[in-house]
Structure formats: C-alpha cells, structure tokens
Amino acid sequence: MVDIKTRIETANARTIEIMRTGTAQLVDVGPALEIVPGMQKNIILHSGPAIPWREMCGPHRNGVTGAALWEGLAQSPEEAWRKLDSGEIQVAPCHDYLCVGAGGGIISASTPVMVVENTTFGNRAYSCISEGGGLRLLKWGYYDDAILKNLSWQAEVFAPVFQKALRASGPIDIKAIISRAVEMGDECHNRSIAATLLFLRELYPSLLTLDMPGEDVRTSLKFLVDSEHFLLHAIMAAAKAVLVPAERIPYSTIVTAMARNGVDFGIKVSALGDTWFTAPARMVKGLYFRAEWDDNCAAPDLGDSAITETVGLGGFIQPCAPTVTQFVQGNIHSAIGNTRKMQEICASTNPDVRIPVMDFTPGPIGIDIRKVVRTGITPLLDTAITHKDGGLIGAGEVHAPLECFEKALRAFGQQLEGMSA
Amino acid sequence: MSENPNPLLSGAPLHIANIGIELIGENLERQDVKVVQVRWLPPVRHDAELTALLDTLL
Known part of the structure; x- marks a missing residue:
C-alpha cells in the first residue's frame, strides 16, 4: 500500500506538471455579460474571498457603488446601497466566475474583460482591462464622473478596437511574453512594463491596419502607450487559466489561489477544492507616493493580483525587478534572500521563468501548505497600497498570514481522516 | 594605546558569521566588513494537532 x-x-508533482504545461493565450475581449459564464446584469464582482456587502472595506464599497451607478442599476449611491442591502444588486468574488481583478477587482456586466485560454486543458479565465495610469480609478475603490466616463469610453470605443485588433493578430501567447519580460526587469506583478511593451509589439501591426474610425484607433493607441501596467491584468488571467486545471487533485497540498478582500486574506488548496481558508488581511509595508499618506490611511491588503505569486511570479522572483525592491528600501541582495525563502516553501521550479541575477536559476513554483506551516515562511507578495477610502497611495510588499495555511492543513488532515474512515 | 579586548573596537580585521536577521549583516557589509550570512529562522511552535499532521504528511 x-x-x-x-x-x-x-x-503534488502532477499538480506542478499541470501548471507547467498549461498555456495562456489571449484570444478575445468583450463585455463581461456576453463573455463570462454565469454573469448577470445585477451582479458586481469583487476581488478576494466572498464577503457580505455590509462588511466590505472602503475601496470595495466605493468600487461596488461606482459600478452600480455606471451600470445604471441605481441613480444615486443611496439607492445603490438600498439595493445592495436588499439583494436586488448582488456581489460575488471574481474567482467564483473564473475572473481575477487587481485592487478592488470590480467587474460588472458591461466591463470589458480579456479572455485567456489554456489550450492544453481547454479552459478559459478572465480579467478586466486596465483603466490606465492614475491614482484614482474604480479598481482602487474610487469613482467620480471622469472615472465613470472613462469606463464608458473603454467599453464603447477601446474594447471594440482592442477586440478587432486581437482577432486580426490571432492569439497572443502571454506565457511566452512573461518568460521574456522577467529577463527584462519585470517580476510581472508590481512591474509589468516590459511585458506590456512586448505585448504591444505583437498587437501594433494589426492595430495600425484596422478598418475602424481613425480617431477611435488613435485614442486607443494613446491609451495603450500611456498604460505601462496594461498587461498585468492579462498576466493575472493567464495565471488563473493555468491554475484552474490544477484544482481538485486528490492529495495535492499545492495552493491554487491566493486573494485578498481588504478584510481577509484567503487561499485555496488543490485537494480541498473551492473552499477559502482565511485569516485577517495584513497591512502592506512599502512606499507612500505622497508625504500626506501613511499607515493610518491605508486599507489592509487587497486584490486578486496575488494570483501572480500563486504561479511563482511577483514577490517570488523579486530579483528580476530591482526597481521594485526600492519600494521597501530593499536591494538585490535582499530580493535574492526573499526568493531563496520562497524556494523553501515551493514544491518545484519553473523553467519558463528564469532569474538573470541568480545565474538564470528557475523561479520557485507550487506553494506547498505543509512547507509553509513547517517553516513558518509565508508567501511574499509584491502589491499596491490602497487608501482606506479609495485611491492608490503606494506600493510595497506583504507576507500572507500563516493562519490560512494552518487552517488548510488541519482541513486536509480531516479530509484524509474522512477518506480512511 | 592599550589593546582593546572588544574585537569590534580593536581595529583588527573582523570575520563575521551573521546568523538569522540579515539586516545586521548587511549593515556590517556596508562598512566593508566581510560577512558570511547563515540563513536561519527560529523553529515554529505548533500545537499538538499540527505537529502530528506535519510528522505524518511531510
């Protein structure tokens, strides 16, 4: 026996093999209602584990309210809150709909979403489109007329241009872009400028020859050029697409999702299926972009972007992106130390992601809850800092709370007991 | 000048093995002191259930 x-x-070896061999092709973009299975007009998706509307953090409450107004589900914030209280407007985690969203992760019916396909296993995952640069965006839990107007422009002008260009170019290989970008200064979470440029290189030829109104193409092109983090959202969807087939493998102790809702940090574990194991979200340590901001005005850790660390990007390969270390007054030496710690809690390595300053050693992949609990070393995430009332105010890093992993390990033990009973 | 028994103050070349918290070793390196870093974390204390699980599963 x-x-x-x-x-x-x-x-675990099988889980890792699934993650390694999965592909991630960006194949389409369109309104969430048409694209995301199960999406409905009165549903607003958010980042992190499930949380009742009334218990949401400030950025989520603002983001959900802004989305309700933008969709025309309510004519005033007060009306939106009443409908949220009554359940006429519903909230749900992005992950429940195979979606991922950075920051607040706000996705509503009209939100344009990117479609990433894992052709090896025939599954798809989705992410909203970057709203561009700026500290005040819906995804950071902030809304005003200009922000809602930009959302409408994205849905009505940019998304159709992007869709047509993408269909003309054919699928764009996000994994191949990630492999090159990590050798060009990105860790593909807090920094994705190289990945974005590589992506634009793929898209430009078809974008420039579109048979569409010139002004629409020109403004779309300018938006893409101005949005240096544009590809992060596709990278997140790519990570989700790679991880979905790795779920529900009996006996696997590998983490298949990490996400935060500004109140709780949650993880999912392969053998334990769809259950979130949560613990209070931590405060992010990092650099505030203005002197007026400090720890007192920051919201706890927030967003689905930790899906990048779940596939071994971001904080797991900090040495790839020396500039990111500056957010925490770090350096190459400390970044390498961080990667070595992540190696201790991972089951394997990823030959598609190599770290130049570590002699091109492959990055760690496959967080094993047993190793996390044994060592006390928890996943390190590179991430943004959000104001508790909405808005981006900084960037830095945060460790996942150990309690999630302890809870998951206990549940794993109980599952084994149940199987042997 | 009398010989200082404290090696950190004697002026003689230092040979440092820094165990654990890296920040201390890094600060010495910035002062041109040769440091060998030993990665170490204090063992995590678990309750009986987690200890038994780890013994069985890992």
Whole structure:
C-alpha cells in the first residue's frame, strides 16, 4: 500500500506538471455579460474571498457603488446601497466566475474583460482591462464622473478596437511574453512594463491596419502607450487559466489561489477544492507616493493580483525587478534572500521563468501548505497600497498570514481522516 | 594605546558569521566588513494537532 507521503508527493508533482504545461493565450475581449459564464446584469464582482456587502472595506464599497451607478442599476449611491442591502444588486468574488481583478477587482456586466485560454486543458479565465495610469480609478475603490466616463469610453470605443485588433493578430501567447519580460526587469506583478511593451509589439501591426474610425484607433493607441501596467491584468488571467486545471487533485497540498478582500486574506488548496481558508488581511509595508499618506490611511491588503505569486511570479522572483525592491528600501541582495525563502516553501521550479541575477536559476513554483506551516515562511507578495477610502497611495510588499495555511492543513488532515474512515 | 579586548573596537580585521536577521549583516557589509550570512529562522511552535499532521504528511 502506498504511504500517505508518497501519495502527496505524487499528487503534488502532477499538480506542478499541470501548471507547467498549461498555456495562456489571449484570444478575445468583450463585455463581461456576453463573455463570462454565469454573469448577470445585477451582479458586481469583487476581488478576494466572498464577503457580505455590509462588511466590505472602503475601496470595495466605493468600487461596488461606482459600478452600480455606471451600470445604471441605481441613480444615486443611496439607492445603490438600498439595493445592495436588499439583494436586488448582488456581489460575488471574481474567482467564483473564473475572473481575477487587481485592487478592488470590480467587474460588472458591461466591463470589458480579456479572455485567456489554456489550450492544453481547454479552459478559459478572465480579467478586466486596465483603466490606465492614475491614482484614482474604480479598481482602487474610487469613482467620480471622469472615472465613470472613462469606463464608458473603454467599453464603447477601446474594447471594440482592442477586440478587432486581437482577432486580426490571432492569439497572443502571454506565457511566452512573461518568460521574456522577467529577463527584462519585470517580476510581472508590481512591474509589468516590459511585458506590456512586448505585448504591444505583437498587437501594433494589426492595430495600425484596422478598418475602424481613425480617431477611435488613435485614442486607443494613446491609451495603450500611456498604460505601462496594461498587461498585468492579462498576466493575472493567464495565471488563473493555468491554475484552474490544477484544482481538485486528490492529495495535492499545492495552493491554487491566493486573494485578498481588504478584510481577509484567503487561499485555496488543490485537494480541498473551492473552499477559502482565511485569516485577517495584513497591512502592506512599502512606499507612500505622497508625504500626506501613511499607515493610518491605508486599507489592509487587497486584490486578486496575488494570483501572480500563486504561479511563482511577483514577490517570488523579486530579483528580476530591482526597481521594485526600492519600494521597501530593499536591494538585490535582499530580493535574492526573499526568493531563496520562497524556494523553501515551493514544491518545484519553473523553467519558463528564469532569474538573470541568480545565474538564470528557475523561479520557485507550487506553494506547498505543509512547507509553509513547517517553516513558518509565508508567501511574499509584491502589491499596491490602497487608501482606506479609495485611491492608490503606494506600493510595497506583504507576507500572507500563516493562519490560512494552518487552517488548510488541519482541513486536509480531516479530509484524509474522512477518506480512511 | 592599550589593546582593546572588544574585537569590534580593536581595529583588527573582523570575520563575521551573521546568523538569522540579515539586516545586521548587511549593515556590517556596508562598512566593508566581510560577512558570511547563515540563513536561519527560529523553529515554529505548533500545537499538538499540527505537529502530528506535519510528522505524518511531510
């Protein structure tokens, strides 16, 4: 009879193989209502584990309210809140709809979403489009007339241009872009400028020959050029697309999702299916962009972007992006130290992601909850800092809380007991 | 000048093995002191259930 440790190691190896061999092709863009399975007009998606409307953090409450107004589900914030209280407008986690969203992760019916397909396993995942640069965006839990107007422009002008260009170019290989970008100064979470430029290189030829109104193409092109983090959202969808087939593998102790809703930090574990294991979200340590901001005005850790660390990007490969270390007064030496710690809690390495300053050593991949609990080392995330009332105010890093992993390990033990009973 | 028994103050070349918190070693390196960093974290204390689980599963 195979012992339990061997069963786990075999299951984990299979999980990692699925993550490694999965592909991530950006294939389409369109309104969430038409694209995302199960999406409905009165649903507003948010980042992180599920949380009742009334218990949401400030950025989520603002983001949901702004989306309700933009969709015409309510004519005033007060009306939106009443409908949210009554359930006429519903909220749900992006992850429940195979979506991921940075920051507040606000996705409503009309939000244009990118479609990333894992052709190896035939599944798809989705993410909203970057709203561009700026500290005040819906995704950072802030809305005003200009922000809602920009959302309408994205839905009515940019998304159709982007869709037509994408269909003309054919699928764009996001994994291949990630492999090159990590050798060009990106860790593909807090920094994705190289990835964005590589992506634009793929899109330009078809974008410039579109048979569409010139002004629409010109403004779309300018938006893309101005949005240096544009590809992050596609990278997140790529990570989700790669991770979905790795879910629900019996005996696997590999983490398949990490996300935060500004109140709780949650993880999912392969063998444990769809259950979130949560603990209070932590405060992000980092650099505030203005002197008026400090720890007192920051919201706790927020967003689905930790899906990048779940596939071994971001904080797991900090040495790839020396500039990111400056947010925490770090340096290459400390970044390498961080990657070595992540190696201790991962089951394997990813040959598609190599770290130049570590002699091109492959990045760690496959967070094993057993190793996290044994060592006390928790995943390190590069991330943004959001104001507790909405708005981007800084960037830095944060460690996942150990309690999530302890809860998951206990549940894993109980699952094994149930199987042997 | 009398010989200082404290090696940090004697002026003689220092040979440092820094165990654990890296910040201390990094600060010495910035002062041109040769440091060997030993990665170490204090062992995590678990309750009986987690200890038994880890013994069984890892």
